[in-house]
Amino acid sequence: MNHLELFAGIGGLSRAAELLYKDFGTSISTIAYSEIDKHAIKTYRAIHPSHKYSLSMGDLIEWNQTKDEQTRSLDIDLLSGGFPCQTFSSAGKRAGMLDPRGTLFYEILHILEVKLQQGKPIPYILLENVRGLTTHDKGNTFRTIKTSLENLGYTVYWDLFNAADYKLAQNRNRLIIFATTKSLPSFTFNSTVVKNTFNRDYSKDWSLTTQTKVRDILKPTVDPKYNLSKSPSYRSYILGENTTYRTVPKFDRDIAATLTCKSDRRASMGNYYTLDYIQTGNRDSSVDYKTADLRKITPTESFLLQGFREEDVKLARSAGVSDTQLYKQAGNTYSVNMFYAVLYYLFLDQRIQEKQ
Ligand SMILES: C[S@@+](CC[C@H](N)C(=O)[O-])C[C@H]1O[C@@H](n2cnc3c(N)ncnc32)[C@H](O)[C@@H]1O
Structure with a gap:
């Protein structure tokens, strides 16, 4: 599977995918990433040497202004993005989500639209954000995000996850949104099923970094x-x-x-x-x-x-x-173990890529 990592930071999702590959041979390779912070890019390149040939897209806003043709040339199965959340905390003073330029979420939508119009919709999306996104502006911001994805043909699943449930000694509550163009009857996605699957199957042989306290x-x-x-x-x-x-x-x-x-x-x-x-x-x-x-x-x-x-x-x-x-x-960054558990659930336990 080809992965596009937006707002890549130091590549938390890439790392989860690398470990999954090491442990199970599940190939999710990051073919392109977008990041604006030069220090984060330095770390990203240093710790993911296998991404040497991945496309570095830089600032996603600038990219989307001129590079749609290059976006079309990418074959993408999974898009991930922890879009920056500052816009939500200051949105009271701005137009927030009602202003299409008000948040970088619209840059993600732009990529999805370009691929959809090309007839190559990206089948899977994983987005991460702070818990407060679900309640921001009385829930309107989150409703807008969900509706925007649904309007592009996605079924949207979401839940709040805590890194501490995945053998990391940090309380970190995060919203994870999983969206797919596939119709997956009887499929569920929430923190309970992901956590239970992780705990049921966890083995010390997995390559994760773990700690209890x-x-x-x-x-x-x-x-x-x-x-x-x-x-x-x-x-x-x-x-x-x-x-x-x-x-x-x-x-x-x-x-x-x-x-x-x-x-x-x-x-x-x-x-x-x-x-x-x-x-x-x-x-x-x-x-x-x-x-x-x-x-x-x-x-x-x-x-x-x-x-x-x-x-x-x-x-x-x-x-x-x-x-x-x-x-x-x-x-x-993303908590690696939490995303390892999510990828494990989606692609090894549920094997969603094999379903219609
Ligand atoms: C919440 S962090 C995501 C961290 C990342 N998921 C990880 O695993 O490390 C958001 C990132 O978006 C980047 N960013 C902000 N504006 C951007 C833009 N216009 N284009 C690309 N990246 C941007 C920030 O520099 C920051 O690293």
Whole structure:
């Protein structure tokens, strides 16, 4: 199967597909990807060497303005895209989804339309987004997305998934939309069936990066630059005092709070660990977090919490990617194991490609 990876980031879906290929020989090869961020592209190229000959489409908006002919030349079976969600949070001030230029979702639709008009509709689509997309603008945004896909002949399935259900120690709730042009009688797609299938069939031999709790992957000693300053103003900041942040961090969590892409500091907010806990596994309820030895998770640990490998961070670093960018990329990417489970369910368990 040929895969087009839109808003590719560091290629979370590509990685899930690569692992599935390794474990089962299921071939989902990424023939083209679109990404605008030069740092993400550096990491993408470094950690997916097999994509050396894949087409790099760059900015999807620019691509869609001039490159329809090239889109027609691509044979695509699966389109994936975690379209950026900023437009939804600020849409109150804009026309939001009612403005066709208001969101990059319309760039995905454009590709689907071009292929449909060509008589080669893309049979499968997987989209990922934040949970809030389902409730944004009283559900109107999500309704528009579903209706737009249905108008192009797709049956749309969706549900909320949590990375923590897929052997990753991170609470990360995400909306996954699966849409298909195929008619699949008695087919269901939701987090329960995907999770149950994953748990039923999971084997340690699978190539996934797994952990049951964050402590499983915390290195006992790391570069001191990851230690948190003890300055009273910084400690007050991370304790959520005098800030408007709604997320007040807890410390020494077994299951990490959602990694975010906002910045290095916010990316690890809620994911601070006392050196005592890292070394002994004991939680001391009398700890004074204003003075305790604390550190944030490292970029490597954030990659592991998304199902990537230590080796990926080494490769990205060798390509010149900074810690700040690595944190951002980890916060942005798909949780690999969750998409491995989705692809496993669709193409190995349900074998939908063999159905009419
Ligand atoms: C939520 S992230 C997706 C992460 C990705 N799925 C992964 O596995 O790493 C959205 C990505 O869309 C990219 N992006 C934003 N605008 C874009 C555009 N006009 N064309 C292509 N990519 C764009 C961002 O740079 C960001 O990496």
